[in-house]
Amino acid sequence: MRLDVGAIRRGCPNSEIKSFRHLCGPELDHFRAAAAAEGALTVACTQQAAQFSDEAGERSEAISFVNIRETAGWSHEGARAGAKMAALLAAASIPTPDYPLVTLSSDGVVLIYGRDEAAIEAGRLLADHLDVTVMLRQIGATVPQTATVFPIVKGTIRAAKGHFGAFELAIDDYARPRPSSRDRFVLDAPRNGVTSRCDIVLDLTGGTPLFPAHDLRDGYLRADPNDPAAVLRAVLAARDLVGSFDRPKYVEVTPDLCAHSRSKRTGCHRCLDLCPTGAITPAGDHVAIDPNICAGCGQCAAACPTGAASYTLPPADAQLQKLRAMLLAYHEAGGANAVLLFHDSPHGTPLIDALARHGDGLPANVLPFAVNELTQVGLEAIIGAFAYGVSAVRFLLRAKPRHDVTGLSQTIAMADAILGGLGFEGHRVATIETDDPDALGDHLTGIGPLAAVATSATFKTVGKRRDLLRFGLSELHRLAPKPVDVIALPAGAPIGAVSVDTGGCTLCLSCVSACPTGALRDDPDRPVLKFIEDACVQCGLCQSTCPEKVITLTPQIDFRAARAPATIIKEEEPALCVRCGTAFGVKSTIDRIAAKLEGRHWMYPAGDKRVEALKMCADCRVIVMSEQQFNPFKGVPERTPPRTTEDYLRQRDKDNNG
Numbered sequence: 001m002r003l004d005v006g007a008i009r010r011g012c013p014n015s016e017i018k019s020f021r022h023l024c025g026p027e028l029d030h031f032r033a034a035a036a037a038e039g040a041l042t043v044a045c046t047q048q049a050a051q052f053s054d055e056a057g058e059r060s061e062a063i064s065f066v067n068i069r070e071t072a073g074w075s076h077e078g079a080r081a082g083a084k085m086a087a088l089l090a091a092a093s094i095p096t097p098d099y100p101l102v103t104l105s106s107d108g109v110v111l112i113y114g115r116d117e118a119a120i121e122a123g124r125l126l127a128d129h130l131d132v133t134v135m136l137r138q139i140g141a142t143v144p145q146t147a148t149v150f151p152i153v154k155g156t157i158r159a160a161k162g163h164f165g166a167f168e169l170a171i172d173d174y175a176r177p178r179p180s181s182r183d184r185f186v187l188d189a190p191r192n193g194v195t196s197r198c199d200i201v202l203d204l205t206g207g208t209p210l211f212p213a214h215d216l217r218d219g220y221l222r223a224d225p226n227d228p229a230a231v232l233r234a235v236l237a238a239r240d241l242v243g244s245f246d247r248p249k250y251v252e253v254t255p256d257l258c259a260h261s262r263s264k265r266t267g268c269h270r271c272l273d274l275c276p277t278g279a280i281t282p283a284g285d286h287v288a289i290d291p292n293i294c295a296g297c298g299q300c301a302a303a304c305p306t307g308a309a310s311y312t313l314p315p316a317d318a319q320l321q322k323l324r325a326m327l328l329a330y331h332e333a334g335g336a337n338a339v340l341l342f343h344d345s346p347h348g349t350p351l352i353d354a355l356a357r358h359g360d361g362l363p364a365n366v367l368p369f370a371v372n373e374l375t376q377v378g379l380e381a382i383i384g385a386f387a388y389g390v391s392a393v394r395f396l397l398r399a400k401p402r403h404d405v406t407g408l409s410q411t412i413a414m415a416d417a418i419l420g421g422l423g424f425e426g427h428r429v430a431t432i433e434t435d436d437p438d439a440l441g442d443h444l445t446g447i448g449p450l451a452a453v454a455t456s457a458t459f460k461t462v463g464k465r466r467d468l469l470r471f472g473l474s475e476l477h478r479l480a481p482k483p484v485d486v487i488a489l490p491a492g493a494p495i496g497a498v499s500v501d502t503g504g505c506t507l508c509l510s511c512v513s514a515c516p517t518g519a520l521r522d523d524p525d526r527p528v529l530k531f532i533e534d535a536c537v538q539c540g541l542c543q544s545t546c547p548e549k550v551i552t553l554t555p556q557i558d559f560r561a562a563r564a565p566a567t568i569i570k571e572e573e574p575a576l577c578v579r580c581g582t583a584f585g586v587k588s589t590i591d592r593i594a595a596k597l598e599g600r601h602w603m604y605p606a607g608d609k610r611v612e613a614l615k616m617c618a619d620c621r622v623i624v625m626s627e628q629q630f631n632p633f634k635g636v637p638e639r640t641p642p643r644t645t646e647d648y649l650r651q652r653d654k655d656n657n658g
Contacts, residue, residue, distance in 0.1 A: 011086025246574025
């Protein structure tokens with residue numbers, strides 16, 4: 001592998017760069033000296049990371065390890081990969097913030113749900129390690145055990161919920177075998193609606209999974225009973241699931257920012273539609289995310305328009321900070337035509353390694369960027385990357401993803417619309433769906449040169465996801481080849497305007513009270529409806545709340561909105577109290593109500609002075625009503641009193657006594 005140390009130093013000018021030929025062997029003393037010194041330390045080797053960590057011992061700052069061999073040096077373009085190496089080193093030097101943890105506990109209570117002897121054999125393998133119960137859908141000719149090592153029962157799981165350490169199963173057709181069973185099981189009478197609780201579920205039925213996105217449900221293990229190797233792997237995995245386990249709390253929720261609902265009207269439901277595991281549920285005006293079920297796909301955070309759901313592994317600003325460091329170093333080192341390749345570690349890293357070891361390797365202009373889940377990448381990361389100077393972005397997906405990636409597809413569609421509208425021609429953002437390293441290499445090699453921004457942006461990455469997106473869009477618009485003011489976006493985009501049919505609007509201002517972001521506003525001194533497009537998240541609460549149904553959403557991006565003042569949608573003359581002159585409503589509405597009631601309602605005969613009360617403020621209306629001794633029930637016949645139980649009993653006694 002060739003090292004262009006000069007290019008690396010140009011890309012990382014504020015770092016001390018040292019190169020070696022055998023750092024983990026004869027030159028190990030150089031590493032020991034560097035590890036003993038204070039300050040940040042990055043080692044461009046992951047193969048010997050364990051050895052280096054042991055040699056470093058206790059250190060005030062952790063060591064960063066980065067792979068520049070399989071990702072850069074081992075390539076048919078490796079001699080030109082100096083700029084890429086500088087970019088990878090710069091990204092690795094950015095510290096990753098700590099993330100919160102969730103602790104799940106298991107006492108080893110496992111339910112093995114099967115259809116035949118394979119489930120019983122799995123129970124025998126686990127009986128010495130876990131608290132086993134085997135439940136078969138059909139016991140049939142199963143031979144009873146000579147000694148009861150673990151219970152074997154019959155039943156069908158109708159519904160399942162919960163998580164690792166706390167599963168709850170609803171079971172029908174449940175029956176226990178009698179101890180007197182001889183050559184086959186003799187069962188008690190079956191029962192429905194039985195509830196079973198366990199820590200682990202081992203599903204060997206070969207049927208429909210009990211949970212959506214079952215591969216993502218910790219503690220739920222599933223294998224084809226016709227595949228002995230798969231059953232054995234599931235048994236070995238279940239055997240170790242005893243004790244307490246820490247896992248990341250992938251998503252943090254800020255309820256006050258959530259635009260899900262107001263006054264029992266549903267607005268934004270993007271996260272609910274996208275969650276593959278069902279971890280998100282409505283909780284009044286906001287949503288709740290069960291951290292025990294959440295598998296960390298991140299689609300909720302990527303789609304959340306207000307930032308109420310934020311990803312922690314890492315946060316959006318930390319992720320964009322790494323991208324910024326990578327791309328700035330790449331350009332400083334002389335790199336051009338950068339293609340950013342997002343990938344995950346379980347699938348993407350082995351594929352890139354295989355391409356490096358057995359194929360041509362990654363092209364020198366392809367910058368791999370590992371994330372926990374590809375679906376966590378939001379629009380702000382793509383827009384920020386193009387503002388920082390990438391020419392194209394690719395997402396490396398499995399040929400058959402483990403869960404639905406609709407959220408990522410929506411993000412790519414929005415990015416395409418924005419980039420195309422700003423004059424970035426060609427196929428800029430796309431997915432690569434393959435498990436074949438050669439197919440990956442062919443796709444990346446086929447990406448031709450694409451023009452990037454003439455001068456890369458350098459803005460700092462500070463703030464929440466929406467703030468990052470707003471600033472990134474502003475910078476990209478400033479640097480774009482063909483900037484325009486307004487770009488139409490696909491339906492469901494979290495950016496846009498509202499259109500109001502002012503002819504049907506009565507200025508009731510119910511939309512103002514429902515708007516969670518203050519995009520729709522009123523004025524305490526006059527009847528007016530104002531709109532601030534930069535604050536609108538297209539949640540739809542105004543549309544669902546409007547009693548006249550005159551509001552529609554318009555997904556778009558107006559680059560002038562960030563600097564524009566509030567625009568007046570509708571303004572009318574205020575209604576002034578005819579008695580004290582205080583403004584108390586909308587004149588046209590009050591006049592319309594008075595016209596509809598006068599002479600048409602028994603309380604307001606034509607020409608009666610009571611009609612004037614409609615044109616008064618609330619305080620004056622009460623005073624006038626009191627002065628006139630107005631009785632709204634005068635002349636109304638007395639209602640028949642309701643009949644009570646005593647009335648019916650009295651009538652019955654009267655009838656019986658005849």
